Amino acid sequence: xxxxxxxxxxxxxxxxxxxxxxxxxxxxxxxxxxxxxxxxxxxxxxxxxxxxxxxxxxxxxxxxxxxxxxxxxxxxxxxxxxxxxxxxxxxxxxxxxxxxxxxxxxxxxxxxxxxxxxxxxxxxxxxxxxxxxxxxxxxxxxxxxxxxxxxxxxxxxxxxxxxxxxxxxxxxxxxxxxxxxxxxxxxxxxxxxxxxxxxxxxxxxxxxxxxxxxxxxxxxxxxxxxxxxxxxxxxxxxxxxxxxxxxxxxxxxxxxxxxxxxxxxxxxxxxxxxxxxxxxxxxxxxxxxxxxxxxxxxxxxxxxxxxxxxxxxxxxxxxxxxxxxxxxxxxxxxxxxxxxxxxxxxxxx
Amino acid sequence: xxxxxxxxxxxxxxxxxxxxxxxxxxxxxxxxxxxxxxxxxxxxxxxxxxxxxxxxxxxxxxxxxxxxxxxxxxxxxxxxxxxxxxxxxxxxxxxxxxxxxxxxxxxxxxxxxxxxxxxxxxxxxxxxxxxxxxxxxxxxxxxxxxxxxxxxxxxxxxxxxxxxxxxxxxxxxxxxxxxxxxxxxxxxxxxxxxxxxxxxxxxxxxxxxxxxxxxxxxxxxxxxxxxxxxxxxxxxxxxxxxxxxxxxxxxxxxxxxxxxxxxxxxxxxxxxxxxxxxxxxxxxxxxxxxxxxxxxxxxxxxxxxxxxxxxxxxxxxxxxxxxxxxxxxxxxxxxxxxxxxxxxxxxxx
Numbered sequence: 012x013x014x015x016x017x018x019x020x021x022x023x024x025x026x027x028x029x030x031x032x033x034x035x036x037x038x039x040x041x042x043x044x045x046x047x048x049x050x051x052x053x054x055x056x057x058x059x060x061x062x063x064x065x066x067x068x069x070x071x072x073x074x075x076x077x078x079x080x081x082x083x084x085x086x087x088x089x090x091x092x093x094x095x096x097x098x099x100x101x102x103x104x105x106x107x108x109x110x111x112x113x114x115x116x117x118x119x120x121x122x123x124x125x126x127x128x129x130x131x132x133x134x135x136x137x138x139x140x141x142x143x144x145x146x147x148x149x150x151x152x153x154x155x156x157x158x159x160x161x162x163x164x165x166x167x168x169x170x171x172x173x174x175x176x177x178x179x180x181x182x183x184x185x186x187x188x189x190x191x192x193x194x195x196x197x198x199x200x201x202x203x204x205x206x207x208x209x210x211x212x213x214x215x216x217x218x219x220x221x222x223x224x225x226x227x228x229x230x231x232x233x234x235x236x237x238x239x240x241x242x243x244x245x246x247x248x249x250x251x252x253x254x255x256x257x258x259x260x261x262x263x264x265x266x267x268x269x270x271x272x273x274x275x276x277x278x279x280x281x282x283x284x285x286x287x288x289x290x291x292x293x294x295x296x297x298x299x300x301x302x303x304x305x306x307x308x309x310x311x312x313x314x315x316x317x318x319x320x321x322x323x324x325x326x327x328x329x330x331x332x333x334x335x336x337x338x339x340x341x342x343x344x345x346x347x348x349x350x351x352x353x354x355x356x357x358x359x360x
Numbered sequence: 361x362x363x364x365x366x367x368x369x370x371x372x373x374x375x376x377x378x379x380x381x382x383x384x385x386x387x388x389x390x391x392x393x394x395x396x397x398x399x400x401x402x403x404x405x406x407x408x409x410x411x412x413x414x415x416x417x418x419x420x421x422x423x424x425x426x427x428x429x430x431x432x433x434x435x436x437x438x439x440x441x442x443x444x445x446x447x448x449x450x451x452x453x454x455x456x457x458x459x460x461x462x463x464x465x466x467x468x469x470x471x472x473x474x475x476x477x478x479x480x481x482x483x484x485x486x487x488x489x490x491x492x493x494x495x496x497x498x499x500x501x502x503x504x505x506x507x508x509x510x511x512x513x514x515x516x517x518x519x520x521x522x523x524x525x526x527x528x529x530x531x532x533x534x535x536x537x538x539x540x541x542x543x544x545x546x547x548x549x550x551x552x553x554x555x556x557x558x559x560x561x562x563x564x565x566x567x568x569x570x571x572x573x574x575x576x577x578x579x580x581x582x583x584x585x586x587x588x589x590x591x592x593x594x595x596x597x598x599x600x601x602x603x604x605x606x607x608x609x610x611x612x613x614x615x616x617x618x619x620x621x622x623x624x625x626x627x628x629x630x631x632x633x634x635x636x637x638x639x640x641x642x643x644x645x646x647x648x649x650x651x652x653x654x655x656x657x658x659x660x661x662x663x664x665x666x667x668x669x670x671x672x673x674x675x676x677x678x679x680x681x682x683x684x685x686x687x688x689x690x691x692x693x694x695x696x697x698x699x700x701x702x703x704x705x706x707x708x709x
Contacts, residue, residue, distance in 0.1 A: 029605075029609070051521070052521050052522075053446075053450040053451055053521070053596075053598055054447050054450070054509075056412050057412065058413070058515075060410075063405050063407050064408055065404065065405055066403055066492060066508070067402060067403035068459045068461055068495060068508055069461065069495060070461035070497050070504065070506050072463050072499050072500065072504065074500040075463075075498050075500060076497070097402075098402040099402070099403050101402040102401065102403050102405070104403070108415070110417045112417055113419075114419055114504070144416070144417050146417060146419055148421060148424065148425070149421070150424065151422070151424060151502065152501045152502075155419065155421065155463070155504055157417070157461060159417055160403075162403065166407075171401050173400075256378075260378070264400065
């Protein structure tokens, strides 16, 4: 089983809050020109000059959003940042700073927090972000991570959810469903491990799925890719909650309908094989899986030639008037109303 | 005992995340010119034009930072916002927007969340803030509230912790220690209530203390008051973690020492009476109590005439070279090194 087994144990109690924040902040080195003042004061001071400020935030709770039995703390730190960046990327903006608050129960050691913040630091390096605020506090149970991401964009660049128009094409980046199947594989291995801790799992056949679950990437590159193609999306949203529910959000806020084509969904072969192995319908998982952190957007039909055949993007449907509703067109060419089941694990919200 | 007794119980499970966020956002109405786009998209879009962006954040956890046995949800929502505003006020900046993430266990109903957000809404009205982001999620245990506050200021106005200089005067707004004693009174009443639920508490003699604990105010007015006095602070910090530890932070970051005078500490008569009743040393409580949300700042000695006798402020000491250390001068005129004990309840951080 994938686990952190760190022999060093330094209790947080002895350290005190301020020394801990100072310690956790040490490895971080601000590099964004817009960061004026970072962790050392009551508030961070940022300078976005003439650009707009973007703000996204998220709250991750142990036992609800992650299971430390198969999610190493480094990966968790990395993923927690990525999930937030995805929201800024979905506005066609550039993420620049993050603040991190963590609540920890007394079973967590300094070394555990160091692992978590090492993952956060790697994400800040990969995405050129500055950490501008750290808060630490005690929790009564488990680990709680709250991240706020700041970003910037020129007004003209920003893409909202509500700009999709009739005849627009519906496009998704990358492939979908893999993160959810990665979670299924890890959950199964956890059960095997609980029954017999000596069984060594062979996860090679699921490497891509597990990578998508444990070390996802935020599609901050989509902005650059579309810019190079001279395409300005009309609406955009990230699909962390599952494709179907995000298609419905985008359509609802844009007051349009759409056709989504089952045979156009971009699915990885490893994903399809694993769905079969788990006896799960790949379309259902692709529509409801969640956590893929890909972007869903609409473009004008005149941009079709610019994007067709591009390996980064798949045209999966088209926008219709609102009165036409939101439908999935199946491989058998039947038209069924799209349902958003969302991705629910131990969550009730 | 102070308790919310709401007969209506609507489970959150039935509602779903997106309908809940939509519902909670309904009563809020953005009014800040800098708010371009609020709750409806992946991220909020703000426009601070030429001004700097300030960011503060906080994580509050049930059983660690608050006890719902005597903290009604409305007050909790209000106080959670106030605590964050205080950080922006301590930069001499103007808070303008907040984002709120809440994690709730399944014992919370829609009506409970409505109460919490009603308190948040009242704070946004009192302080002219816009709520620009709501996230809701399940928690495994209790209520978790994460708030991020955005603010704005001209570069020249911003006051950091590190600007205090030798001969500066050390000033605090309002009075101190009352919030901590309010908590002691409420804790005592909770114990009485647990033994005999029929005892009706008479809390009139402690009204001010309880008000300071349950419905504190952020000193966003200090910026305006000082502006009117034509005083620019050289350093500033909020004293939510207790006066002694914040004096030490300010001195450490400014690389100075100071003398703090016991007889100059601004204490309310109700606070002093209650300390006596609880057999607690009022100076110790005033120095270590915390949660007063007053501001501690330093000013040039030439500003003395402008501030002396002002009912909003108390000069409590003066800055010295770092080599002189940080000392409390007692009423008996003895000089003892200041110790930061901080405010610790069930927290270990």
